[in-house]
Amino acid sequence: MNKFIEKYKGIHPGFILEREFRKRMIRQRPFALSINEHPQTLNAITKGKRNLNTSIALKIEHELDMEEGTLALLQTYYDIDKEKKARNLRIPNLSILRKSLFWDTDISKIDWDKQYKAVIQRTFERGNEEEKNEIRRFYGSKKVDIVLHSTTRKPYTVSHI
Known part of the structure; x- marks a missing residue:
């Protein structure tokens, strides 16, 4: 498995993307416009308030010269992690069980x-x-x-x- 994916597995891809923008000194608004996306959409993704769909992921990966599918896989692993955490919250009422x-x-x-x-x-x-x-x-x-x-x-x- 790709070391990048293994390193960031379970983290929202927007957070990784925001880090990547800082590292490359890329401003979000001009970048969003360069890939024909609304700046608000990209901002919501980088703040973790919105999932990264495959279409946008492919545009970003192409523009940043990243391996195809990297961000989409990170989104999938994030969704899996989120689902596992939700399942673990499913417990009986422990105040009733001794x-x-x-x-x-x-x-x-x-x-x-x-x-x-x-x-x-x-x-x-x-x-x-x-x-x-x-x-x-x-x-x-x-x-x-x-x-x-x-x-x-x-x-x-x-x-x-």
Whole structure:
């Protein structure tokens, strides 16, 4: 992978572009006009308030003699990073779940999407009704039922000999 892309992966391409303008001592307004774009559009991009579309990215790359696709790839990686952060914000209401329910791990580091089976099983084995209801609300009844029905050991079962 291009070292430039690897270095700036996850950063809005507008910020990199603004840095590039400063480094090359290019003024934004004349540059925007030279590529037939509105100066306001370019300003919004360099401030990170607007995404960089492929059409503008290609114009900028051509004008700055950059490798084709560099800025478009940076925009894609930025979008991926933004989506990952949004997914990580998707967590159950931790004020309802007791930390002692997950005594063997740091509750703030649980990946609620990847570790859903363990979370559901643990909650339904050791949780109270309020905690079970929160997990059912968070994951949905269908997903919870599928996990519970696929569990080999049912919660609180004692085998009789």
